[in-house]
Each structure stands twice: as structure tokens, then as C-alpha cells.
Amino acid sequence: MTATQDSYALDEIKIGGMGASRKRVEDNRFIRGKGNYIDDVVLPGMLHMEMLRSPLAHARIKSIDTSAAYAIPGVRLVLTGEMMATRNLAWMPTLSYDTQAVLATDKVRFQGQEVACVIADDPYLAKDGCDAIRIEYEPLPVIVNPTQALAADAPIIRDDKENQPDNTCFTWEVGDKEATDRAFAAADLVSTLKLHYPRSHPSPLECCGSIADFNRSTSRLTVYMTTQAPHIVRAAVALIAELPEHLIRIISPDLGGGFGNKVPVYPGYVMSILASILTERPVKWIEDRTGNLISTGFARDVYLDGELALRKDGKILGVRMHTDSDHGAFFADAQPSKFKIGLMHSAFAAYDIPAAHLTARGVYTNKAPGGVAYRCSFRVTEAMFFQERMVQAAADDLGMDQAEFRRVNLVRDDDFPHRTPFGFLTDSGQYAKCLDVGLEAIGYADFRRQQEEARKRGRLLGIGISTMTEPLGAGNSREYDILGIKMFDSAELRVHMTGKALLRTGAKSQGQGHETTWAQIVAHELGIPAEDVVVEEGDTDTAPFGMGTYASRSTPVAGAAVAMVSRKIRAKARKLAAHLLEVSEEDVDWELGRFYVRSNRAQGVSIQQCAMAAYSNMPDGMEPGLEGNAYYDPPNLTWPFACYIATVEVDPQTGVWDVLRFVAVDDCGVRINPMVVEGQIMGGLTEAYAMANMQFITFDADGNCIGSNFMDYLLPTAWETPGWELHEVVTPCPHHPIGAKGIGECATVGGPAAFVNAVLDAIGSAQVRNIDMPLLPDRVYDAIAQQHDVSGAPPVNQGD
Ligand code: MCN
Ligand code: CUM
Numbered sequence: 075m076t077a078t079q080d081s082y083a084l085d086e087i088k089i090g091g092m093g094a095s096r097k098r099v100e101d102n103r104f105i106r107g108k109g110n111y112i113d114d115v116v117l118p119g120m121l122h123m124e125m126l127r128s129p130l131a132h133a134r135i136k137s138i139d140t141s142a143a144y145a146i147p148g149v150r151l152v153l154t155g156e157m158m159a160t161r162n163l164a165w166m167p168t169l170s171y172d173t174q175a176v177l178a179t180d181k182v183r184f185q186g187q188e189v190a191c192v193i194a195d196d197p198y199l200a201k202d203g204c205d206a207i208r209i210e211y212e213p214l215p216v217i218v219n220p221t222q223a224l225a226a227d228a229p230i231i232r233d234d235k236e237n238q239p240d241n242t243c244f245t246w247e248v249g250d251k252e253a254t255d256r257a258f259a260a261a262d263l264v265s266t267l268k269l270h271y272p273r274s275h276p277s278p279l280e281c282c283g284s285i286a287d288f289n290r291s292t293s294r295l296t297v298y299m300t301t302q303a304p305h306i307v308r309a310a311v312a313l314i315a316e317l318p319e320h321l322i323r324i325i326s327p328d329l330g331g332g333f334g335n336k337v338p339v340y341p342g343y344v345m346s347i348l349a350s351i352l353t354e355r356p357v358k359w360i361e362d363r364t365g366n367l368i369s370t371g372f373a374r375d376v377y378l379d380g381e382l383a384l385r386k387d388g389k390i391l392g393v394r395m396h397t398d399s400d401h402g403a404f405f406a407d408a409q410p411s412k413f414k415i416g417l418m419h420s421a422f423a424a425y426d427i428p429a430a431h432l433t434a435r436g437v438y439t440n441k442a443p444g445g446v447a448y449r450c451s452f453r454v455t456e457a458m459f460f461q462e463r464m465v466q467a468a469a470d471d472l473g474m475d476q477a478e479f480r481r482v483n484l485v486r487d488d489d490f491p492h493r494t495p496f497g498f499l500t501d502s503g504q505y506a507k508c509l510d511v512g513l514e515a516i517g518y519a520d521f522r523r524q525q526e527e528a529r530k531r532g533r534l535l536g537i538g539i540s541t542m543t544e545p546l547g548a549g550n551s552r553e554y555d556i557l558g559i560k561m562f563d564s565a566e567l568r569v570h571m572t573g574k575a576l577l578r579t580g581a582k583s584q585g586q587g588h589e590t591t592w593a594q595i596v597a598h599e600l601g602i603p604a605e606d607v608v609v610e611e612g613d614t615d616t617a618p619f620g621m622g623t624y625a626s627r628s629t630p631v632a633g634a635a636v637a638m639v640s641r642k643i644r645a646k647a648r649k650l651a652a653h654l655l656e657v658s659e660e661d662v663d664w665e666l667g668r669f670y671v672r673s674n675r676a677q678g679v680s681i682q683q684c685a686m687a688a689y690s691n692m693p694d695g696m697e698p699g700l701e702g703n704a705y706y707d708p709p710n711l712t713w714p715f716a717c718y719i720a721t722v723e724v725d726p727q728t729g730v731w732d733v734l735r736f737v738a739v740d741d742c743g744v745r746i747n748p749m750v751v752e753g754q755i756m757g758g759l760t761e762a763y764a765m766a767n768m769q770f771i772t773f774d775a776d777g778n779c780i781g782s783n784f785m786d787y788l789l790p791t792a793w794e795t796p797g798w799e800l801h802e803v804v805t806p807c808p809h810h811p812i813g814a815k816g817i818g819e820c821a822t823v824g825g826p827a828a829f830v831n832a833v834l835d836a837i838g839s840a841q842v843r844n845i846d847m848p849l850l851p852d853r854v855y856d857a858i859a860q861q862h863d864v865s866g867a868p869p870v871n872q873g874d
Contacts, residue, residue, distance in 0.1 A: 082678060083601075083665035090604030091597040091666070092812065095749035098590045099605075100328075100583070109328040112283040115298050117356040120285065121150055123346055124200035125365060126190040126207055128182035131218075131440040131777020132231070133211035135178060138190060142206035148195040149203040151353055153345060155179035155189065165234075166344060167314060169337075169556060170414075172243070172405035173235070174443065176341045181214070183231055183403035184442045185777050186368035188341040193349045193357055216440045216777040217241065219867075220377060220398040223437040231403055231438045241438045243405045246414035249431035249496050254383075257392025257429040261383035265468040270846045271456045272867045273375040273400075273441075273771045275787060276448040278584070280330025281366040284343045285358040286350035295351075296323045299343055302336045302582055303622025308614045309559060310339060311347070326612035332584030333761075334447040335371035337408040337624050367787055368779045372441070372771070373448035375400040375867075376415075378460045382468045383429075388482040390468070392429040393422055393495060395460065399436045399453075400444055407445035408624065409452040410554040410561065416445070416453025417545055419496035421461045424505055424543040424715065425483045430495030440777045449761060449822035451545055451625040458542040462827030466538070466834070467843055476539050476831075477513055481506060484541065500543060500713045502805045503741065509541055511801050512717040512739040521721055529838070534724040535734070536836025540827040541718075545711040546816030547630025556621065563627070564618035565635035566703040567596065567643055571689040573682030575600075575607045580620010581632035582612045586818055587750045588628060592636050594746050595812060599640030600647075601667025601681050618703050626816030629746070630712040630807075637811040639704035646700060647684040653693040654679045712807050712815035714742040718759075718828040724836040729855025731833050733763070733796035741803040743815035748802075755821045756798050762825025764790045770848050772867045 090096045103109050140152040155177035158164040165173045178189045192203030217223045217231060223241040232238045258264060284299035295317060301307050304324040312319035329336060342359045349357040361370070376399040383392035399415055401407065409416045415434040422430065436445075445453070469479035484505040485492045492500045516537070525535040551560035564580040577592055593607035611617055620632060644664065651669035652659040655677065662669045670678030688700040721734040738755055745751045768788040771781035781787040806813030826847060833849050834842065841861040845853055846868075853864045 080675070081665055082668060082670070082675065084667035086598060086666055089597050089601065091594055092744065092746050094594060094747065096590055096594060096604060096747055098587045098750065100587065100589045111280055111328050111330050112285065112298060112300050113360050115285055115327060117285060117287055120356040120358050121193050121195065121353060122197040122200050123191050123193045123349055123357050123359040124197060124204050125188050125342060126192070126204040127365065127369065128178065128185060128187045128189050130182055130211055130213055131185040131216045132181070132183060132214040134181050134214060136210040136212055139208040140190065142208065143192055143203040146199060146203055146206060148199040149192055150195070151193040151349060152203060152207070153177065153191050153349065163348065166339065168404060168406040170405045170407045170409060171411065174404035174406050176344050180234060182211070184440050185779050186365070186442055188369070191345050193353060197360070216775070218439055218441060218773045218775065218777055220400055220437045220439070223439050231440060243401050243436040243438050244414045246434040247432065248419045250429055251431045253429040254392045254394055254431035258381070258383040258394065261391055262386040263384045263471060265382045265384060265464070265471040267380045267464050267467045267844060268865065269378045269380070269460060269463055269844060270866055271374045271376050271459055272847055273444060274373050274448055274765050274769055275367055275771055276333035276335040276371050276373065277367065277787065277789060278331030278333055278335050281361040281363060282336060282340060282342060282370060283358070283360040284346045285356055286347040287356040288350040288354065290354050294321050294323065295347065296325065297347060298325045298327060300329055300336045301326045302332045302584055302624050304582060304612055304614050305580060305619050306556060306559070306622055307339060310557070324614045326582050329584040333449045334373065334408065334624060336584065338406055338446055340370050363784065364782045367771070368782045369442050371446045371448070372402065372444040373446055374456060375444045376453070376456045380460055380464045382464055384468055384472060388472060388474050388479050390425060390427045390483050393427055395421060395432045397434045399434065400439050400441065401436045402439055402441040402444040404443040405436065406443035407452070408447045410548050411556060412553070413452070416447065417451055418453040418457045420454050420494070420498060420545045421457035421496065423494040423498055423500055423545070423713070424485060424541060426485045426489065427483070427495040432496060441773055447624070449758060449819045451548065451819060454544045455823045458544060458823050459827050462540040462542060463830065466831045477509065477518060480509060480539065480541055484509065498545060499710060501710060501808050503543060503713060503715045504803055504805050505541065505715055508715055508717040508739045508741055508803050511803060512719045512737050515737045515799060515801055516719045516721060516735060532726070534726055534836040536722050536724065536832045536834070536838070538720045538828045538830065538832025538835055539717070540824045540831065541716070542824045543713045543715045544820060544823050546626040546714060546819065547708055547712045548625045548627050549711055550709060551707045561621050562705055562707040563620040563631035563635050564703060564705045565632060565639045566618045567639045567701065569602070569643055569685045569700040571686050573602060573606065573685040575602055576610065577607055577636065578610045578617045579632040579636060580618050581623045581628040583623065586623070586628065586754065587747070591746045591750055592633065595633060595636045596640050598812065599637055600644055626818035629814050630810060630816050631706055631708055633814060634708060634811050635704045635706035638706055639702050642702040642704060643700060647681055649696065650684040650687045650692065651679050654683060654687055709809045712743065712810060714740065714815040714817060714820055716740045716820045716824045718824050720828040720832040722829070722832040722836055724833055724854060726858050729851035729853070729858065731836070731849065731854060735799065736796050737799045737801065738821065739801040739803060740817065740820055741805050742817035742820065743805060743807040743810065744813035745802070745804070746814060751817050752800055754817050755800055758819060758821025759798050759825050760790055760795050761822045763795060763829060764788065766826045766829035766847050766849055768848050768850070770868055
């Protein structure tokens with residue numbers, strides 16, 4: 075190297091740093107079938123547990139006879155609600171300060187509710203045991219939607235609760251009512267829309283499960299479980315079950331997807347723990363597919379009454395929203411505690427609207443607990459869907475071009491920081507640019523011409539836009555907590571003497587690729603090649619305390635902690651470097667992978683040499699070792715932006731619609747790993763497409779769940795999934811140490827409205843303002859043939 079060389083820094087892409095599309099290291103084991111999922115865990119002496127679920131949606135339990143189950147050889151234990159009640163364990167608290175039955179005592183309140191469980195030598199005997207239990211039910215009237223729930227003579231579902239005179243589970247209000255009323259009074263036009271976002275289910279390929287192992291001799295409880303938030307579970311077990319926290323170990327092994335399904339605590343987990351304590355043997359519970367689809371993880375099921383106050387020139391003056399959400403029998407939403415309907419009030423965050431008012435009501439029905447959130451920051455998916463559907467309806471009512479209407483109302487680049495209509499603070503974005511990139515990529519003007527031409531020949535082409543920003547990264551400790559525990563996250567980094575490193579965080583990947591991307595942040599900050607950094611998550615005995623992975627909070631919070639802990643390590647390494655270089659610390663500069671003497675760039679030491687010195691040659695008085703941890707409390711949420719544009723063709727004879735093209739422009743700030751980000755977007759769009767096109771879970775009038783298997787609840791395969799055309803815009807997050815914003819859920823949140831808007835645009839009729847998802851061919855055909863809206867959960871004419 076010559077003395078004139080101005081940098082000896084490592085090539086960041088070559089070492090797998092930020093911006094490298096590094097292949098996902100975890101895929102090495104996943105695609106070879108070598109993952110270690112919950113059902114792969116086998117402990118010596120393990121017993122198996124099976125849940126008995128209610129066939130009825132609403133019924134009083136008159137008697138339970140377990141004697142025949144006990145008579146089966148190999149059946150070890152049968153537990154019922156009555157037995158749980160004697161230990162005061164029949165009910166458990168939910169994340170939303172409600173209570174939920176662990177095993178039913180008085181009544182069953184939804185089809186599929188857990189009534190009893192059987193622990194046996196193998197899973198088949200446990201199932202036989204369940205079949206042998208005799209239960210006498212007295213059926214009660216069933217409620218399957220908010221209209222029925224709010225009827226004057228409706229039976230009260232939650233008669234277990236004091237002060238519960240009806241089926242309202244909460245009411246909530248946010249915004250400025252008077253200012254909004256004034257805006258509506260001043261409007262040239264008011265655009266209204268009624269919508270339903272149907273129930274959907276995250277349906278990860280791996281269902282839920284747990285293996286509890288209580289060891290009486292050490293008093294230690296180890297639980298392997300499918301959880302996205304192991305530390306919260308440990309805290310819950312310690313605080314609620316009053317077991318000593320230091321004797322509890324929660325291990326979340328490889329997860330076969332989560333998508334929100336693995337945030338809550340379900341009765342199965344609780345029962346396996348109790349069963350292990352009672353039997354003093356490890357007890358495994360593996361949920362089957364139907365159990366998963368009918369009892370856990372439901373999302374959405376929200377009705378909207380929306381209104382926009384408009385000025386003739388297209389400016390939105392005010393927004394009014396009322397939502398009725400169907401929470402099922404227990405209010406068990408996964409959400410930060412203060413916001414009764416998740417973050418529904420993130421609606422219209424991307425738009426500059428002076429006045430807004432939202433009222434929300436939640437109701438109990440005889441359905442499994444809902445609102446668990448499926449790939450969304452809590453209720454953000456509904457918020458953005460409602461917003462983008464209202465925006466399209468308003469543009470149509472004004473006779474204004476969709477894109478132009480958005481351009482008039484989107485927040486401008488120089489308006490940041492921007493106070494959203496419902497009070498959040500957004501800090502950065504280039505919304506108009508994203509829209510332009512999208513319109514350019516899809517060829518907007520050309521498509522409008524083609525559409526015109528095609529229409530003359532009876533062909534229905536349509537284009538749908540969805541532009542949105544969503545709050546990702548819950549959250550700062552001032553505003554966000556879960557059951558009182560403040561939201562922040564953590565990372566711990568150990569650099570070994572040879573310069574290899576071990577990184578642990580309080581997050582928990584369910585497939586997002588943390589093992590790959592966290593190492594890239596370390597590489598970026600320290601110049602240690604990513605392949606020299608091993609990442610571990612999910613074991614409460616080893617990982618630092620953290621709030622887990624949901625709401626795409628890992629990059630915004632734990633990812634920030636990774637950067638911060640790396641910087642702490644670098645600060646110590648600098649002292650070691652000065653010692654090795656025999657200069658004062660002030661004379662030492664950093665470039666990727668090495669420190670050097672400012673006056674002589676060629677004279678330097680690598681980060682690996684500093685690491686070795688930390689164990690073999692530290693200056694006098696310095697604490698040995700090169701390890702640290704960081705707890706990160708973010709100053710704000712991160713606000714990624716997306717512009718999704720779909721073009722479709724609808725067949726007027728059959729109502730079948732095909733996606734012609736789909737353009738996605740995402741701005742999630744600085745991208746750690748562009749390929750992983752693109753994978754997240756493609757996966758999210760596929761889920762969005764499924765919800766818009768084919769997926770729903772509904773209930774008949776008796777509360778029977780329709781959609782309890784993959785014959786009825788459809789998952790899109792590569793075969794029917796459209797191709798996605800991805801584009802990027804980068805607006806670094808101003809408060810995140812590496813400028814990153816979350817991305818994990820954007821496409822699922824913003825995607826659905828693009829499809830629905832496109833189909834409605836293709837139909838192009840003032841009489842068809844809405845078709846509720848999923849846009850099944852018969853619903854689309856009905857809308858075209860009858861020239862009317864098709865609203866409500868399919869099948870449309872049942873249950874109401
Ligand atoms: N990333 C990046 N650059 C950014 C932002 C993110 O490279 N600017 C990378 C991250 O390093 C991470 C991935 O993209 O590897 C997603 O990051 P992030 O947006 O922080 O989201 P989380 O890691 O917190 O993941 C949670 C999010 C949620 S809440 C759901 S639900 C969801 C999703 O991720 N579930 C998933 N994506 C999923 N993907 C898979 N395969 N499986 C799931 O269950
Ligand atoms: Cu909202 S589903 Mo994700 O937050 O686990």
C-alpha cells in the first residue's frame with residue numbers, strides 16, 4: 075500500500091455490511107429440513123396433551139363426565155375448567171385488560187373454545203381421551219355480528235363479568251369533534267362510505283405449540299413455545315402465576331412463521347405448563363390446523379362508517395370515522411395498552427387534513443377472540459384500508475383523477491415533522507416522489523388510454539392506487555407499554571478474542587431473517603465480516619430482556635440497539651487501538667474495520683487486533699474483555715411510506731378478475747439487506763392479494779366457523795400469485811441510528827386497497843361504490859349485473 079492511499083477501509087458490501095443482499099443464513103437449515111421447530115423438540119419422558127373444543131358457539135355447560143377418558147390405558151390426566159377453578163386458574167388476563175377462559179367453566183362462548191384437556195402417553199391416546207369425555211350442553215342463542223350483539227334483547231355473552239350490562243366491550247374516541255363538525259359544515263361535498271374488513275387469519279405454516287418441563291427437584295420451569303415475545307411470556311408467568319422469574323426459562327425455537335398468530339398467550343400454553351407441574355413430566359401440546367384456524371389468531375372484522383368533507387378543488391377538509399369491531403368472546407387483542415382499537419387512529423397519517431374525529435366501539439360476539447393482528451401494527455391494516463378506500467370514493471365523487479386527488483392531499487416533503495389528523499408525529503418521507511415513481515412505472519397515462527379503448531370493446535380494465543404511511547416500531551416508553559411494561563428493546567454483543575462475535579437481541583425472528591440482517595449492522599458498525607457474527611434470539615436465559623417481534627418493531631427498536639451496542643464496543647476498541655498504536659485516543663480515527671493514526675493513515679490496527687488486545691494486552695487499569703449491551707428506547711415510531719398500484723382486468727361475464735401488473739414503491743428508509751426487504755414486500759403483497767381475492771373466515775347463523783381448513787381458507791400458491799414489480803425510494807429515518815424504518819408489514823397493510831380500488835375502477839359505475847373483500851367472482855358478478863354494492867362478510871345473506 076502506498077502512502078498516498080486515502081483509505082484502507084474494508085469494502086462494506088464484500089463483508090456483508092449494510093446494503094449487501096446477503097443470502098439468508100438461516101435458510102441453510104430451513105430449506106434443508108434441518109430447522110428446529112417446536113414439534114422437533116423431544117424431551118425424555120414426555121407426555122402429550124390434546125385439547126377438547128366446544129362444538130357449539132354459545133351454550134351452558136351442564137355437566138362434564140371424564141370417567142371414560144380416564145379408563146383408557148395411557149391416559150394420565152384429564153383437566154376441566156372446574157378443576158382449574160379450584161386453583162383459581164380457570165381464567166387468565168388478556169393483553170387488553172380483559173379476562174379469557176383457559177378452560178370453560180360456566181358457558182362456552184365460541185365454537186372451538188377449550189373445554190377440557192387430556193394428557194396421555196402419546197398424542198393419539200390423548201385424542202381418544204378427548205373423544206371419550208361426555209359433556210352435556212344447554213344451547214343458548216348465538217351472536218355472530220355487531221348488529222345482533224347490540225340489539226336490545228341480545229343475550230349477554232360475558233355474564234361472567236361484573237358491570238357488563240350488554241355486549242359492548244369498549245367505546246373510544248379520539249380527535250377534535252368540534253373542529254371536525256366545522257369542517258363538515260364548510261364542505262362543498264361530503265363523501266361517505268360503509269365498509270367491512272372481514273375476519274382473516276395469519277395461518278402460519280407451523281401451528282402453535284409448547285412443551286413445558288417442570289423439574290420439581292430444581293424448581294425450574296422450562297417452556298419451549300411458539301412465541302414471538304418470549305420475555306413477555308416469562309414476565310406474565312412470573313407476575314400472574316406468581317412463579318419466581320429466575321426459575322422460569324422460555325425458549326422460542328425456530329418458528330415456522332408467526333404473522334401475529336404467535337403474540338398472544340393461548341390456553342394450550344397455559345395448560346401444558348400446569349400439566350407438567352401436576353405430572354412432573356414434560357408435556358407437549360401441538361395445535362392441529364383446525365384448532366389453529368378456529369380458535370387462535372383472528373384479525374380484522376371491523377365495520378366502518380366513513381365520511382370525508384371535501385372542497386371543490388379536491389382538498390380534504392375533515393374526516394369522520396366510526397368503527398364497530400367484532401372482538402369475539404374475549405377482548406384479547408395484541409396491542410399497546412392505551413389504544414383501545416389498536417392504532418386505528420393512524421388513519422390518514424399520510425394526508426394533510428386539518429380536522430378529524432374517530433369514534434370506535436368494540437363488541438363481544440360468539441366468535442373466537444379477534445383483533446389479534448395479522449401482519450399489521452395492531453389495527454393499522456384496517457386503518458389504511460379504510461383510508462385508501464375512502465380516498466378513492468371521494469375522488470370519484472368529486473369527478474377527480476385518483477392520482478391527482480392524492481397529490482393534492484398528501485403531506486409535502488417540507489411539512490415534516492407533521493402532526494397527523496389524529497395526533498401522531500411523522501418525521502420524514504417523500505410521498506409525492508413515491509407516487510410519481512409508481513405512476514411512471516405503471517405508465518399511468520398510457521393505461522388510462524388503454525382502459526378507454528378497451529371499454530369501447532366491452533373489456534373492463536381498472537387501475538387502483540394505495541398510498542399510505544404506517545406507524546412501525548412500537549414504541550417509545552412514554553407512550554407504549556404492554557401490561558404496564560414499557561416498550562423498548564435490547565442487544566448484547568460479545569466480541570471474542572479472535573474477532574468473531576456473538577450477538578443476542580430481545581427480538582425473535584419468525585422467518586424475517588434477523589440472523590442475517592443483525593450481523594450486517596454489526597459489520598457496518600465494526601467492520602467485522604457478517605459471516606463472523608452469529609445471532610441468537612428467543613431464549614430468555616441467554617438473550618437480554620426485550621419485548622419481542624411484532625408491529626415490525628425489530629429493526630426500529632432492537633436493530634437500533636444492535637447499532638448502539640456496536641458503537642459502545644467501538645468506543646472501547648478505540649482505547650485499545652490507541653494503546654496498540656502508542657498514540658493518544660484523540661489522534662485515532664476510524665474507517666470501516668480499522669483504527670489508524672490521523673497523521674499517518676497507513677499506520678493502523680484492525681478491529682480484530684483490538685479484540686485480541688482486549689484479552690491479551692489491555693492498557694493498565696482497563697477492564698478486560700470486549701462485551702456490552704444496549705437498551706434502546708426509541709424517540710418515535712418509524713413511518714415508512716408505500717405506494718402500491720395494481721392494474722386488473724375484470725371479466726363481466728363471470729366476475730373473475732386478473733391482475734395485469736402490480737407496482738410497489740416502498741420507502742423504508744435505509745435498507746439493511748435489500749433482498750430481505752424485497753422478500754418481505756413480496757410476501758406481504760401475496761398475503762394482501764389473498765385477502766382481496768380469496769380468503770375469508772366467516773360464521774353461519776349458529777356460529778359454526780366456515781374456513782376451518784385449507785380447503786375453505788385458501789392460501790395463495792406461486793401458481794396464482796401475480797408477479798410483483800418493486801421500486802425503492804430512500805428517506806432515512808432521522809431518529810434511527812442507521813436511518814432504517816420498519817418494512818415487515820407494509821405490503822400486507824397497504825396492498826389490499828390497491829386491488830379493491832382497481833376492481834371498482836374497472837367496473838367504473840357510480841352505482842357500485844363498494845364490494846367488500848374478498849372479491850370473489852360471484853360477488854363481483856353480482857355487483858356488475860345488479861349494479862349495486864356488495865357489502866358484508868360472505869356469504870352475504872346469512873347470519874344477519
Ligand atoms: N429490514 C431491512 N432494512 C430495513 C427494514 C427491515 O433490511 N430498513 C429487514 C430486517 O432486518 C428484518 C426484516 O427486514 O430482517 C423485517 O424487519 P422489520 O420491518 O423490522 O420487521 P420485524 O423483523 O420486526 O418482523 C416483524 C414483521 C411482522 S410484525 C409480521 S406480522 C411478519 C413480518 O415481519 N411476520 C413474518 N414478516 C414476516 N416474514 C416471515 N417470513 N414470517 C413471518 O411470520
Ligand atoms: Cu400485527 S402481526 Mo406482527 O405485528 O406480529
